[in-house]
Amino acid sequence: MAADKKKKKRRREDSSSDSDSDSDGDTKTRPFKKRLNPDSLILSTLKTLVANQNTSSSKTLTLADLSLSSTCREVSDLPLSSVQSAIESLILSLSHSILSGHGFSFSVPSRSAANQLYVPELDRIVLKDKSSLRPYSSVSTVRKTTITTRILQLIHQLSTKSIHVTKRDLFYTDVKLFQDQTQSDAVLDDVSCILGCTRSSLNVIAAEKGVVVGRLLFSDNGDMIDCTKMGMGGKAIPPNIDRVGDMQSDALFILLVEKDAAYMRLAEDRFYNRFPCIIVTAKGQPDVATRLFLRKMKMELKLPVLALVDSDPYGLKILSVYGCGSKNMSYDSANLTTPDIKWLGVRPSDLDKYKIPEQCRLPMTEQDIKTGKDMLEEDFVKKNPGWVEELSLMVKTKQKAEIQALSSFGFQYLSEVYLPLKLQQKDWL
Amino acid sequence: MAADKKKKKRRREDSSSDSDSDSDGDTKTRPFKKRLNPDSLILSTLKTLVANQNTSSSKTLTLADLSLSSTCREVSDLPLSSVQSAIESLILSLSHSILSGHGFSFSVPSRSAANQLYVPELDRIVLKDKSSLRPYSSVSTVRKTTITTRILQLIHQLSTKSIHVTKRDLFYTDVKLFQDQTQSDAVLDDVSCILGCTRSSLNVIAAEKGVVVGRLLFSDNGDMIDCTKMGMGGKAIPPNIDRVGDMQSDALFILLVEKDAAYMRLAEDRFYNRFPCIIVTAKGQPDVATRLFLRKMKMELKLPVLALVDSDPYGLKILSVYGCGSKNMSYDSANLTTPDIKWLGVRPSDLDKYKIPEQCRLPMTEQDIKTGKDMLEEDFVKKNPGWVEELSLMVKTKQKAEIQALSSFGFQYLSEVYLPLKLQQKDWL
Numbered sequence: 001m002a003a004d005k006k007k008k009k010r011r012r013e014d015s016s017s018d019s020d021s022d023s024d025g026d027t028k029t030r031p032f033k034k035r036l037n038p039d040s041l042i043l044s045t046l047k048t049l050v051a052n053q054n055t056s057s058s059k060t061l062t063l064a065d066l067s068l069s070s071t072c073r074e075v076s077d078l079p080l081s082s083v084q085s086a087i088e089s090l091i092l093s094l095s096h097s098i099l100s101g102h103g104f105s106f107s108v109p110s111r112s113a114a115n116q117l118y119v120p121e122l123d124r125i126v127l128k129d130k131s132s133l134r135p136y137s138s139v140s141t142v143r144k145t146t147i148t149t150r151i152l153q154l155i156h157q158l159s160t161k162s163i164h165v166t167k168r169d170l171f172y173t174d175v176k177l178f179q180d181q182t183q184s185d186a187v188l189d190d191v192s193c194i195l196g197c198t199r200s201s202l203n204v205i206a207a208e209k210g211v212v213v214g215r216l217l218f219s220d221n222g223d224m225i226d227c228t229k230m231g232m233g234g235k236a237i238p239p240n241i242d243r244v245g246d247m248q249s250d251a252l253f254i255l256l257v258e259k260d261a262a263y264m265r266l267a268e269d270r271f272y273n274r275f276p277c278i279i280v281t282a283k284g285q286p287d288v289a290t291r292l293f294l295r296k297m298k299m300e301l302k303l304p305v306l307a308l309v310d311s312d313p314y315g316l317k318i319l320s321v322y323g324c325g326s327k328n329m330s331y332d333s334a335n336l337t338t339p340d341i342k343w344l345g346v347r348p349s350d351l352d353k354y355k356i357p358e359q360c361r362l363p364m365t366e367q368d369i370k371t372g373k374d375m376l377e378e379d380f381v382k383k384n385p386g387w388v389e390e391l392s393l394m395v396k397t398k399q400k401a402e403i404q405a406l407s408s409f410g411f412q413y414l415s416e417v418y419l420p421l422k423l424q425q426k427d428w429l
Numbered sequence: 430m431a432a433d434k435k436k437k438k439r440r441r442e443d444s445s446s447d448s449d450s451d452s453d454g455d456t457k458t459r460p461f462k463k464r465l466n467p468d469s470l471i472l473s474t475l476k477t478l479v480a481n482q483n484t485s486s487s488k489t490l491t492l493a494d495l496s497l498s499s500t501c502r503e504v505s506d507l508p509l510s511s512v513q514s515a516i517e518s519l520i521l522s523l524s525h526s527i528l529s530g531h532g533f534s535f536s537v538p539s540r541s542a543a544n545q546l547y548v549p550e551l552d553r554i555v556l557k558d559k560s561s562l563r564p565y566s567s568v569s570t571v572r573k574t575t576i577t578t579r580i581l582q583l584i585h586q587l588s589t590k591s592i593h594v595t596k597r598d599l600f601y602t603d604v605k606l607f608q609d610q611t612q613s614d615a616v617l618d619d620v621s622c623i624l625g626c627t628r629s630s631l632n633v634i635a636a637e638k639g640v641v642v643g644r645l646l647f648s649d650n651g652d653m654i655d656c657t658k659m660g661m662g663g664k665a666i667p668p669n670i671d672r673v674g675d676m677q678s679d680a681l682f683i684l685l686v687e688k689d690a691a692y693m694r695l696a697e698d699r700f701y702n703r704f705p706c707i708i709v710t711a712k713g714q715p716d717v718a719t720r721l722f723l724r725k726m727k728m729e730l731k732l733p734v735l736a737l738v739d740s741d742p743y744g745l746k747i748l749s750v751y752g753c754g755s756k757n758m759s760y761d762s763a764n765l766t767t768p769d770i771k772w773l774g775v776r777p778s779d780l781d782k783y784k785i786p787e788q789c790r791l792p793m794t795e796q797d798i799k800t801g802k803d804m805l806e807e808d809f810v811k812k813n814p815g816w817v818e819e820l821s822l823m824v825k826t827k828q829k830a831e832i833q834a835l836s837s838f839g840f841q842y843l844s845e846v847y848l849p850l851k852l853q854q855k856d857w858l
Binding site for chain 1: 586
């Protein structure tokens with residue numbers, strides 16, 4: 001190994017920091033390790049946090065609280081029987097209209113950007129009250145009206161059978177009519193808005209890709225799941241949230257992780273046993289199932305949610321989708337968003353603070369910088385001065401870094417030093 | 430609903446088959462339902478299949494059996510301690526070479542296409558014995574030699590700590606040297622070949638995306654998992670196969686599903702309780718973790734594997750990756766491939782046989798047709814005359830169809846009619 005060691009030494013000399021060798025657990029090569037308090041101290045800090053959480057956020061504001069229920073629109077989770085009767089009433093009123101000689105048309109809430117509103121008090125995007133008429137008797141809307149009727153019929157079928165299907169299944173039941181899946185998907189969102197219920201209430205589910213591990217017990221379709229006993233792979237988050245229930249936990253917080261590499265590190269090290277927590281990831285872009293699951297955990301367990309994302313505009317974007325929703329499903333923001341997510345890391349200021357070596361930082365592309373600047377204008381960033389400061393720093397330094405950049409201090413630096421220190425210092429925004 | 434019904438009726442008349450309404454479970458709208466035998470009869474058919482499986486395929490051929498061990502190369506699963514000592518011996522021999530004045534160089538097995546061979550008796554791709562020298566003292570190879578040494582050092586570190594990391598983590602430990610991840614990834618494969626062990630043995634894991642549900646018990650990192658009690662979401666397949674063990678099952682077969690939509694249908698309907706089986710999917714392209722997991726199940730449980738893929742060239746391609754490996758990991762084909770996977774469906778001949786409506790079939794693109802024709806030349810297709818016939822039919826008719834196309838006969842047609850009938854008729858190739 002002699003040649004290799006010599007070479008390593010040479011490289012070290014021109015490197016700004018000791019980026020390798022954590023085989024001896026040397027604190028010199030693992031910055032800040034010596035600043036760590038004993039776990040018991042960190043744990044007692046966290047316990048006060050949960051206590052606060054239980055008292056402070058017990059009341060969630062609604063549109064009605066803000067006197068916005070007449071000007072804004074929201075859907076809610078409805079039981080299957082209500083979906084069924086809502087469809088039946090709708091069809092009945094359409095029949096009346098036809099029989100009385102007025103033909104039939106749907107009144108469809110607009111889902112366009114112009115009809116969307118960010119409500120700071122709610123900290124999420126909602127839909128305003130604009131609607132448009134979709135008459136059967138017009139050449140321009142006859143196809144869409146037919147598709148809407150057909151989707152309503154299919155949803156009614158699902159509700160009588162009490163089964164779940166994917167959007168793809170739905171499309172294939174009548175390819176000739178729908179022509180391509182974007183058409184049936186769009187009308188499905190319309191139907192959600194028309195009936196005033198969530199897409200999950202319609203029993204149409206999206207492919208799930210999230211996993212969860214740690215101090216959580218819950219039931220999935222009648223089976224009781226213990227997420228401390230899910231090995232390293234974890235439990236796949238169920239696609240149908242309505243069959244999830246009985247959540248129990250002794251965790252002190254929920255750790256929301258952007259990517260699966262970091263998730264796997266924490267799962268293998270059983271980080272949740274050292275600091276009682278629930279670890280969840282959607283492996284990149286948040287999917288609907290993971291967003292619903294996170295919200296359900298937050299609401300039922302009343303735990304703080306700490307987010308670990310890449311230090312780039314997309315990390316913050318992902319945080320925002322969990323937190324205040326995506327624009328194309330704003331009609332369902334109440335059910336899909338998790339309020340009060342804290343930005344734990346990796347934050348732009350961490351790069352210097354934790355001495356992330358220069359070579360592990362990446363220069364931002366023009367597109368990155370533009371995205372970052374655009375996000376500075378977004379309401380959900382502006383309402384949090386700490387986030388504005390961090391994002392401004394990112395755009396100014398033009399540097400980004402992935403969570404994995406912490407591996408430059410050793411593979412387990414994330415779970416053994418960085419996260420414990422963050423928790424100890426309550427270093428989140 | 431009057432207008433809608435009339436419209437539906439009209440559409441039915443010009444449609445080749447009754448593609449909608451399964452609300453009444455009418456056999457007329459669900460072709461072949463009446464041909465189904467009672468489940469008990471189908472089950473007894475399946476039981477004889479498993480019995481045969483246990484006697485016939487107990488012996489798996491190896492390179493040595495074919496006297497190919499000197500001309501072909503394969504890696505094997507090594508315990509961590511062997512990996513560690515292999516690295517130490519290698520470094521020791523390099524030091525000797527340096528001290529005796531010969532400098533140092535690695536002998537690296539070639540992984541190029543020209544050095545690959547499909548062995549029909551093994552039914553998988555293996556690596557031939559060509560190697561090249563990678564000397565430190567040459568300008569053209571000095572960087573790669575340095576990277577190789579560094580990767581060896583990092584792997585040695587993993588082996589002493591007994592932890593798993595991702596390829597991305599590995600890259601970030603020395604970004605300055607590796608420059609970009611393709612370089613560290615490629616050398617990682619080289620190191621596998623040099624040490625003669627699988628990449629999993631090196632404790633470097635890939636992100637996992639597969640899920641499993643059904644009649645399987647196994648241990649994941651010490652936790653016992655019961656896959657009949659995993660609700661609809663199923664159990665995420667662990668990324669580190671070396672921590673998976675103690676597999677037990679009363680299943681009669683393994684159902685390998687290409688996509689998650691079909692997987693979810695079967696999981697929700699608890700298909701595995703009607704026909705005892707294990708259902709597994711990688712949600713599209715097979716990842717390494719799912720391939721290793723499938724092979725382990727097949728080997729330990731000695732169950733037949735039946736594949737349900739789309740009726741297009743990519744469905745067959747996916748089947749082939751599970752079955753005989755991908756070209757860029759052919760050095761590890763023995764561990765990554767599952768022998769004797771049967772093509773259950775959806776097969777090109779099923780489109781007419783099951784009267785899949787014309788509008789649910791899609792025309793193949795030029796690229797599809799080319800891919801199909803190319804695959805007709807592949808050894809793994811040619812050795813199975815049934816496959817050649819099916820693929821030729823696909824290329825001839827220029828039609829493809831997804832598994833979801835079966836939803837045109839009702840959302841549960843897949844689980845209630847198509848699959849039971851396939852099993853009853855032992856209709857696989």
